Amino acid sequence: MAATQKIGRKSATATTSWGAKRRVSPRATNAIRLGFALGAMALWEGVSRSGLLLHDVVPSLVDIVAAMGRLLVNPAFYANLEITAWEVAASLAVGAAAGIFAGIALGANKFLSRAYEPYVYYLAPTPRIIFFPVMIMWFGVGVASKIALGALSCFFTVALSTAAGMRGIDPVLIRVGKTFRATPWQMAVKIQLPAMRAPVLNGVRLGLGTAVITALLAETKLSNQGLGFMTMQIYSHFDMASLYGLLAIVFLLAGAGNMLIGRLTLGAGRGASFES
Amino acid sequence: MASAFSSRAIPVATGVATIVGAFAALEGLLRAGVINRFVVPLPSEVLASFGRIVAEEDVLERTRETAYEVFVAGFFTILIGVPIGAALYRWRPLRDALEDWIAAVAAAPLVLAFPLFLVMFGRSPTTVIVMSAITGLAPMILKTTEGFAATRPVLMNVGKSLKMTDGQMFWKILFPSALPLIFTGVRLSWTFVLISVVGVEFLINLGGLGQLINELAERYDLPGTYAAITFVVAVSVVFFVALERLESWLQPRR
Structure with missing residues (x-):
């Protein structure tokens, strides 16, 4: 009885702080971000200066920023960046073109989708880097094997996204095209491709991420040029500040590329909804 | 029919x-x-070399090693990711500020940082596990937050009308409601973890199935390399299908 009263009293006074809340203002959001970044930097610097960990493993932020500065004025950095950028761009061009082609075929035809899409779907989440030995045998140790591996990586993402986009096209648009007696080419160019550009661009954005990762990893494994190769060179000299600096620059560049295509995707999404 | x-x-x-x-x-x-x-190599040679790599290359032991690393790293993604996801849902300003950053981390080439982890943890399974757990953390956090945020308002209102405490609200309403999406996070995160484990094993030539492919390729054992790659792809597909089945089993029946 006493226990029941106790629970009753507790329940009567209890309130919950869970539940939907409004978004905070952008200024407050930025202030939290700044506070978080400054806190993380202070913690890093504190650990670095405390001697708790080896200074070489956790170098001072000052050393890392100085190393980043040295990298950014080093011509070798730009030469390696150019190679990696070329590999990623070529991977994306080949992989995305093949992926869009396959995605349109799978999305437009139910028979093809049932016959082949399960293979694309289940092969998509496999670790692509394990195909690198095969790519070396087929394309050699140069840039071509990295491009081939990058293209293979982004193919699956783009194909699945395009197929889903193709199936998601509003049937009204297709009927309008048929009413106007549009040719297959006109249907593809005037209706299907514009209607599914948001999922296609989203697939390309995800494909870019996998192409960057795969190309860089392949460079760390076997290469004599590119940012992955540069990472391993710096690692072999145990120059930890430069290693952190280079990784920070690579992460920033990858993030910028991703954000750029993300903006395009958002724009395409808005355009599609406006037109529909 | x-x-x-x-x-x-x-x-x-x-x-x-x-x-x-x-x-x-x-x-x-x-x-x-x-x-x-x-x-x-001839496809028939590749097919014939399956028996050889199982017998001579200790494939079962290597599969066990890779599975161990995947499960430990995956366990840590749940242990760390779910509380962070819940915290982000609980404190909305924190979520607004950090969600985009966490999504950016998910897309970042984190695995390129493996030399850093080699310095910190040495050439050991710990490096593989820590790196893979970090790789799988972002989808776990994001899907957990999404799961809590997708709780139907009517359920929350029922909880409030019963004057539930924070703990009761969490364990009786929010967590069961978010579980299907949390498991979607587990599926995504463990898929990332498997890719990372095999990738890092291959890159640093250590441990299970990734190392096997590397060793066979370095010996220029073409049928063996192709057979090992096929085996790893098959293991990945089985793992992915199993996670997908578990996820659909947890989804509410409609």
């Missing part, structure tokens, strides 16, 4: 027949000398 069966069975049979036909054509081209056998 029969037409429904044939409308599904014929495409599936076509898919299988295409693959079998492609391998048969490849075998023929290789035997005719059109494709260089020093670059692509």
Whole structure:
């Protein structure tokens, strides 16, 4: 009885702080971000200066920023960046073109989708880097094997996204095209491709991420040029500040590329909804 | 009924027949000398070398090692990711500020930082586990937050009208409601973890299945390399299908 009263009293006074809340203002959001970044930097610097960990493993932020500065004025950095950028761009061009082609075929035809899409779907989440030995045998140790591996990586993402986009096209648009007696080419160019550009661009954005990762990893494994190769060179000299600096620059560049295509995707999404 | 069966069975049979036909054509081209056998081995040789790599390369032990690393790293993604996801849902300003950053981390080439982890943890399974856990953390956090945020308002209102405490609200309403999406996070995160574990094993030539492919490639054992790659792909597909089945089993019945 006493226990029941106790629970009753507790329940009567209890309130919950869970539940939907409004978004905070952008200024407050930025202030939290700044506070978080400054806190993380202070913690890093504190650990670095405390001697708790080896200074070489956790170098001072000052050393890392100085190393980043040295990298950014080093011509070798730009030469390696150019190679990696070329590999990623070529991977994306080949992989995305093949992926869009396959995605349109799978999305437009139910028979093809049932016959082949399960293979694309289940092969998509496999670790692509394990195909690198095969790519070396087929394309050699140069840039071509990295491009081939990058293209293979982004193919699956783009194909699945395009197929889903193709199936998601509003049937009204297709009927309008048929009413106007549009040719297959006109249907593809005037209706299907514009209607599914948001999922296609989203697939390309995800494909870019996998192409960057795969190309860089392949460079760390076997290469004599590119940012992955540069990472391993710096690692072999145990120059930890430069290693952190280079990784920070690579992460920033990858993030910028991703954000750029993300903006395009958002724009395409808005355009599609406006037109529909 | 029969037409429904044939409308599904014929495409599936076509898919299988295409693959079998492609391998048969490849075998023929290789035997005719059109494709260089020093670059692509005979599919029949690859098939025959499965038994050899299982017997001589200790594939089962290597699979166990890889599975151990995947499960430990995956366990840590749940242990760390779910509380962070819940915290982000609980404190909305924190979520608004950090969600985009966490999504950016998910897309970042984190695995490139493996030399850093080699310095910190040495060339050991710990490096593989820590790196893979970090790789799998972002989807776990994001899906957990999404799961809590997707709780139907009517359930929250029922909890409030019963004057539930924070703890009761969490364990009786929010967590069960978010569980299907949390498991979607587990599926995504463990898929990332498997890719990372095999990738890092391959790159640093340590441990389980990733190392096996690396070793066979370095020995220029072409049929063995192709067989090992096929085996790893098969293991990945089985793992992915199992996670997907578990996820659909946890989804509410409609």
